[in-house]
Structure formats: C-alpha cells, structure tokens
Amino acid sequence: MRALIAAYAAGQVPDYQMSAWLMAAYLNGLDAAETDALTAALLHSGRVFDWSELGRPSADKHSTGGVGDKISLILAPLVAACGVLVPMVSGRGLGHTGGTLDKLEAIPGFSIQLAPEAMRTQLDEVGVVMVGQGPDLAPADGLLYALRDVTSTVEFEPFIVSSIVSKKVAEGAQALAYDVKCGSGAFMKTREAASHLARRLVDTTRALGREAAAVVTDMSQPLGEAVGNVLEVRESIEVLLGRGPADVRDLTLELAAMMLERSGAERDTAAARARARQALDSGAAWLRFLAMVEAQGGDRARIERPDGLPRAPVRLPVKAARAGRLAAIDTFGLGELVVAIGGGRRAKEDAIDPRVGLMVRVRLGAAVEEGDALAEIHLAAGDPGAVARAAACFTIADEAPPPPALVIERVA
C-alpha cells in the first residue's frame, strides 16, 4: 500500500490506474489491516508534526460534519485552557455542512494560514492554534480525494477513515476525539453506519500509535440554534460566556472530557468532566479564545462587543402553518438552504456571505401553535422563496416521537 501511494504521489502511477484501483477497492472492500495500511501510507506522503518538544499533552477533535456544528470554536480554547495543546487543522464548508475555517474567517482579520514555526510559537504561548491544511499535510490524501470525487468512490468507509485519520494524525496531537454525526443532517444516515465508522476511526488511529475515542451524536436537528457563519460565531461566544444552547454546551464538555482523559491530562472521566466544566464556567476558555483570536490577527474588539460582527439586513420569521408537535426536521434541507442563500459553497471557488443563515427556535418534540416562529432566516435581500423553503423543512404533527438523545453512543 505504501509503494502504491508513494508512486501515485510521485506521479509514477497515472490517474487512470489509481482510479481503477479506487473502484476495485470500493467494490471489493478493504479490511481493517488494509485500511490501516492505506492510512499510514497517506500519512507518510507528507509532513508529520511532532509537538512533543513542548512537553505538554496534546489533543484534537474531528467531526464528520453537521448543520450548526460550531463545537470546535468553543472546544479548542477550552481544552487549551485545561493545559492540553490543541493543534487544530480544519477545513472549509462544502455542501450542506459548514466549515470551521469559514466561521473563523467571519471574525475580521482572523488568519487561518500559519507557517509551521508560527504554529509552534503560538501553541507554546497560547496553547491552541486553529488553521487550514497546508499543502504538505498528507498530500496524497488531497490527490486521492480529488480522484474519488470524480469516480463515485467518495462514500466508502475505508476511504473516509484513511482520509480523516491520516490528516488528523499528521497534525501531531497525541489523542484524538471523533464526533460521528448521525441523522438527517449528517453524511451517515443510520446508527449502524455511524457506529461502525466511529469504531474504525478509533481503531485505525490506535494502529497508527495515537490514543483515540469517539462519540456518535445526533444530527436529526441542528446543533444549537445558529446555522450560518457569523450566527454560529456569535452563538459560540454565548457558550464561552456561560450561556447559549444546552446541547452545544453539553457536547462541547463531552468532547473536552474525552480529549483531557485520552491525552492523559486527567486520570478518569469524572475528573476530566469537572476540569472542563470549570474551565468553561470560570471564563478561562473565553479568555483563551480571545488570546487565540488576537494571536491569529483577529479583531478582538469586534467579538467583545455584542454588535461587533456584521448582521444580515433582512431577517424574516419562518412560521408554523399549524398547531401540533415538531415531529421531524429536514436538517440536510436546512443546510442546503443556507448554501442557497449564500452562506455556503457548492464549488470550492464560491464566495460566501458570512452574515446569512438561520436561527432555529424550536427543538424536536416541542409543542407549537399556528403562527409561532419556528426559525428566523437571515438574508442579504428579501426572498420569500427562502422562507417557504425553510418552513417546508419542519414537520408538525399531532404526535411526535420522543426527542433523540444528543449522545447516542460512546466508543472507547
């Protein structure tokens, strides 16, 4: 596997042979050992960071992507505030899910490109850095992903695992927490698929010599209220200030505890949870966030003022057409809607409007009256079609199933 990937990355195996191999693997399957070997090969196609000289535990988190998932913005400074280095490399949004980099860039001045030496200095001084992927991190994964994208071989667990784990391990964190989303707003639609992926992410990470744990979490409704870049930054700040939606706060603490425990910074789950909660409630996480924003060139004053970030000029309510209970949300549809109104991208080159998005005001199982505001849509200009499209994503019925648990499964 290493010979194949190395030859491909060196241009010695042409695309037309690699794509035939991708299809053969896709149809015949790759077993665990083959997936581990592919992951190692992708990892070693580029630079592998090593922060051990800084003499502190380190950890990072990866989410498979959901709608309203702004956890990284809160989690990274929180874990850093607990004394664990967080060298987080994130991506941009593509398709119906948002991307951490787009959210960070909604903060005026924030730079997501740092040279390795600047990363090291900031990690040492601030304990956290949040950047985009440089060209030297698992470069073969980038080449392979581009080929998968045009050969219908994207949706294949061994490729998903190797792509995620190779990049995460390359960042140099000693422990990794995986948040595998499951439900209408996630790539994994079934519990079984999400659970299996979580297990494979953990096992492959360990096969490459790092500690890991995973959770399968619910994505049958947006995480928190805010969907859209500025709106999500604002909600993240709320949570860092000790307020904000309970689900965002709870999942952040869950993942923080996993990172603290797996990195060896805390000896058990109870201690890790207590330490994380204390860092959030004391304001230490918030101060660490401000320090990170400042270190990466962001305008700290703009995030300290409630009106410091730009707002969309048009805000329209999305109303319930009938009374009843909220039985289902087409979370994927809401994510697609935010892309459609300019808040995400269909192609890599697309520009985005950071102001637009949705504030979802109701949660699954809630009782609503006709005319209640289910959500508020934030638009660059008036667009009645968008309101109707948002309303169509909410199913109100006489009865609703019991609301889903946020954490569906823990994989240690």
Add this chain to the structure above:
Amino acid sequence: MRALIAAYAAGQVPDYQMSAWLMAAYLNGLDAAETDALTAALLHSGRVFDWSELGRPSADKHSTGGVGDKISLILAPLVAACGVLVPMVSGRGLGHTGGTLDKLEAIPGFSIQLAPEAMRTQLDEVGVVMVGQGPDLAPADGLLYALRDVTSTVEFEPFIVSSIVSKKVAEGAQALAYDVKCGSGAFMKTREAASHLARRLVDTTRALGREAAAVVTDMSQPLGEAVGNVLEVRESIEVLLGRGPADVRDLTLELAAMMLERSGAERDTAAARARARQALDSGAAWLRFLAMVEAQGGDRARIERPDGLPRAPVRLPVKAARAGRLAAIDTFGLGELVVAIGGGRRAKEDAIDPRVGLMVRVRLGAAVEEGDALAEIHLAAGDPGAVARAAACFTIADEAPPPPALVIERVA
C-alpha cells in the same frame, strides 16, 4: 452506453473516469443486453463498411488465437472461390499466438494496407481481401483496449465479446464464423469458458443484425505441424494444393461450410461442406489465393516455387528422451518459445524473423521411441537452450489419454 462511449471517444470523459467504469463493470459484471449495447457503441464509434452494393453474400471468420493457427490464409480464398465475398481484417501476433498479418507479410511484397476504395475494387474483382485494421474501424475499441491493458481488465468476457464483435461487424460481412480455441495453447483454458464465449459471440453478433455461428476447437496441441510465419505460409500452401495436415484441412472445411451456410450461399450444412471441399480439391481455392497475393502486391512466383520463401539457416531436431506415448503438449510454451527465438513479439514495436519456428512431428497419443524426432526447430543461429526448451514442452508417459477431438462443440 452509447453516450458514454461517444463522450469517451470524443475526449469528454477522461481516462481516469473510464478506467473506474471499466473496473466497476469488470467486478460487477455486464449482462447480455449491456454487452450488446457496449458492442453497438464501439461499432458506431467509427466507420461501418457495407458491401451490399456488390450484390453477393459476404462472410468472415475470427479465431480467438492459437498456436499454429494458419486457417485464415486457406479459408479466405477458399470461401471467395465459392462466390462469397471475404472482407477480412486481421491483427498482428502478440504474445504466444501468431497473427495473420505477420504470416501474410512473410510473402515478399504483400501489402496489408489498402484504402477503402481499393478494398472495394479488389473485393469486386478477386472476391477476397486480407488487410490490417485501419484507424477508422471501431476506434473507441482501440482506446478502450489500451486502457484495459493497463488496468487489469483485459480478461473479462463482455469486454472480449464487444471488442471482437464490434470490429468484425464493422468490416461489413453479413455472416461471421467464430473459432473459439480451448486448451493449453488458448486464452480460454476450460471448455466451459470457451463454450460460454462462443455462445455470447454468436448472440451479440445477431443482436447487431448479422448472422453468426461458432465452433469450440481443440488447442491442446498446435494446429497442423508448422508454427512460425514462413513455415505456416508454406503449410497453408500445402493444404491449398490438397495436401498438408488433416486437422488444418478439416477445420478449414468446417469453418468454410459455416460461412457458406450462414451467409446464405448454400442452403444447408451438407451442401455447404460439399461446395467447400470441391473448391479446395479442384484447385479453385489455390488459384484464388494466388490472385489475392498478386492483387495485394505479393510476389506470386515466390510462393509457386517450393523454395521461394526464405528458410532459417539452423534446423535442429527435438528428440524424445524416452519411449512411450505423447501424453501432453505445453502448447502455450511452444508459442512462447517461438516468440523467444524471434518469431513473435512481446511488444508492438518488436521486429520479427519470419523464418524461425517449429515443425511439430508428433500428435497427442502417438507412440514414440527414445531418440525419435518430436519436432524440428528452425533458428536464425545455433541455440541448444531452445532445443531443450522445446523438448520440455512434450510429456511422454507410459499411457496417454485418448486424443482430443478437433471440433469440441458447434454453436449455431
């Protein structure tokens, strides 16, 4: 299927997507309707000849390739001598099997490249033309074959069927006879695989509107005695003169009868066989062969004289190491040996020495004494290793299985 192949031939579908499709088809299979559609798409990627304006029945033959298979050289003029047009497009040898074009080019002056108008004129006047494939005949098949060759997708029946049938139908013959070889010297090693391929060749040809029939024939020993280009031309002439090995004569008459019957020139098998035999025994086939050679620039005098064609300078006997019965022949090994001594090519660019080859003097089941000549090897220079290698291809045992039938199965 037609949209895919047309887009690929036009360069709108890149190789890396086509190769992923090839692998997907290879692993998931293509059913009969899909194979027919692929064949039609390849056919219509280029020119399709139509000789119906000449007002006579037409037929052609294709063999899947064997060792010592010189049937085309005798068959094409024989069928033409019976009043059926034979517009035969052949290939060069590659790997262990010889190619009809290489055999024809062993005749000094013979040209295998004719413009379409010259083909038409010669077909009208001589009734037979034997040429190489022009670039406009099923060009998408050529592109696809090159991609199959580098993506491990060559050995797949639907691709084999579509490649053979698209090219054969493009030649414009109204009836096609397929000779599917089976045994140690053939690509198809099992009776089942050969039988299935024969059925598919016939069915796909009919799906494209042409008549067809097939035979599965034995290739567990070379066809006739001669293996090698000049040696095979000489043996073909022997058969055209009413002599030569019985198996070459018998199979030629079998295939000729199929072509006469399927093209509608004769009303039943018995009449077709009688007509073919008469054309061979009367010398009409031989005269037609001479006329074709002359029409295509070949030196007729050189093939009319027994010593008109060049001979290899070194001829060594291959002797039996023990007494017994000839129990098996590694026919593939003999074919590879002829390539090794210069009579065939490993790569398309290789030059060949038309003089070298083997005369195999014994047939399966024959009783031999120690020291008997099993074969004679014709070499450009002394090479004792070649003699030993040839000897190793013959297995002599106390007992031999019953000799195989030449025609194993008929598929109508």
